[in-house]
Amino acid sequence: MRWDEVEELVRAALAEEVREGARRLAGLEERVVGELARRPVRRSPWARLREFFRQPVPRWALVGAACALLLGFALGRLTAPKPIPQFAPNLFVIAAPGARQVAVVGDFSAWQPIPLSDPDRDGIWTAVIPLPPGRYEYAFLVDGKWVGQDPLAQEYLRTFGEYVSVRYVGGGRADRSS
Amino acid sequence: MPAEELELIQRSLNGDLEAWGEIVARYKEAVFAVALSILRNRADAEDATQDAFLRAYENLRRYDLSRKFSTWLFTVAANVAKNALRKRRRAKDPPVEEVARDPAEEVHADLRLAAVRRAVQALPPDYRTLVFLYYWHGLGVAEIAEVLRIPEGTVKTRLFRARAMIRARLVEEGVIPDAVG
Numbered sequence: 001m002r003w004d005e006v007e008e009l010v011r012a013a014l015a016e017e018v019r020e021g022a023r024r025l026a027g028l029e030e031r032v033v034g035e036l037a038r039r040p041v042r043r044s045p046w047a048r049l050r051e052f053f054r055q056p057v058p059r060w061a062l063v064g065a066a067c068a069l070l071l072g073f074a075l076g077r078l079t080a081p082k083p084i085p086q087f088a089p090n091l092f093v094i095a096a097p098g099a100r101q102v103a104v105v106g107d108f109s110a111w112q113p114i115p116l117s118d119p120d121r122d123g124i125w126t127a128v129i130p131l132p133p134g135r136y137e138y139a140f141l142v143d144g145k146w147v148g149q150d151p152l153a154q155e156y157l158r159t160f161g162e163y164v165s166v167r168y169v170g171g172g173r174a175d176r177s178s
Numbered sequence: 179m180p181a182e183e184l185e186l187i188q189r190s191l192n193g194d195l196e197a198w199g200e201i202v203a204r205y206k207e208a209v210f211a212v213a214l215s216i217l218r219n220r221a222d223a224e225d226a227t228q229d230a231f232l233r234a235y236e237n238l239r240r241y242d243l244s245r246k247f248s249t250w251l252f253t254v255a256a257n258v259a260k261n262a263l264r265k266r267r268r269a270k271d272p273p274v275e276e277v278a279r280d281p282a283e284e285v286h287a288d289l290r291l292a293a294v295r296r297a298v299q300a301l302p303p304d305y306r307t308l309v310f311l312y313y314w315h316g317l318g319v320a321e322i323a324e325v326l327r328i329p330e331g332t333v334k335t336r337l338f339r340a341r342a343m344i345r346a347r348l349v350e351e352g353v354i355p356d357a358v359g
Contacts, residue, residue, distance in 0.1 A: 013295035014314040018211045021220040025206045029199040032231045036195055101181050144184055146244035
């Protein structure tokens with residue numbers, strides 16, 4: 001018996017062992033999901049902040065809020081009204097010749113992929129996403145592969161061992177930091 | 179990563195437990211194989227498999243999308259199983275389950291397959307895990323190094339040693355002659 005035949009037997013032996021043991025795994029999905037559903041939900045800081053503002057407001061807070069409102073009116077008369085933030089179209093573009101699927105993920109989409117398209121099939125994938133002024137972190141997914149460094153980005157960050165791009169919308173960096 | 183799998187992970191990240199259940203269904207056998215290779219006990223491996231999926235879900239935000247998902251999941255599973263093994267050793271429980279077949283049953287089975295199975299079971303735990311990852315999961319050396327957090331050189335040397343041990347055992351049992359191709 002040649003060694004490659006032994007290797008085939010090793011594969012078969014391991015498969016047999018796993019197959020026998022794997023009978024125990026029936027319904028594991030339900031057990032895992034059930035256990036996770038029973039656990040207290042870990043909320044993001046945003047969710048906690050939202051909940052804080054949804055809580056019943058005590059009287060002292062109402063008085064405080066009224067004072068703050070009056071003060072705000074007084075100060076507001078002294079300063080010019082600020083314009084309401086406008087959503088501006090933002091072009092996301094990446095060269096990915098031969099790619100089958102390209103998407104952009106970012107904090108503006110809760111890191112959910114937004115597909116880019118390449119209708120003329122020239123390898124240039126684009127998407128226009130309206131965004132209000134702000135600072136945005138994002139990356140591209142080219143056939144599922146993370147591409148964190150957009151040449152058009154204004155900054156790069158490195159988190160979890162990967163790059164993400166940063167874009168400032170509605171003004172330069174100085175505007176955003178003020 | 180397939181787009182469908184990426185979608186399941188994204189949905190799981192947003193708290194969709196049904197999507198995570200689908201991930202469990204897809205990978206439970208592979209994760210079980212990792213746990214079984216380390217713990218050598220089906221009941222413990224089953225518990226470790228469940229724990230691994232719970233732990234992976236809790237740490238899903240740390241998963242780096244540029245890495246292969248299965249490699250990351252196996253790393254979590256290997257860590258969970260190793261921790262379970264340490265606990266078991268501290269508790270001094272009987273560790274290894276004898277999974278050999280009934281001799282009467284073996285008469286009808288492929289004797290060579292049974293011998294190979296015994297040879298793999300007799301491997302030291304580190305080597306056995308490696309053999310599982312290489313031959314059952316079909317991982318490459320680099321991926322095994324990532325899952326077990328050991329250098330690639332160590333993976334290669336252990337693979338060679340594991341093969342030598344299996345071969346020696348099979349020669350000893352008379353399944354193969356002394357010189358194998």
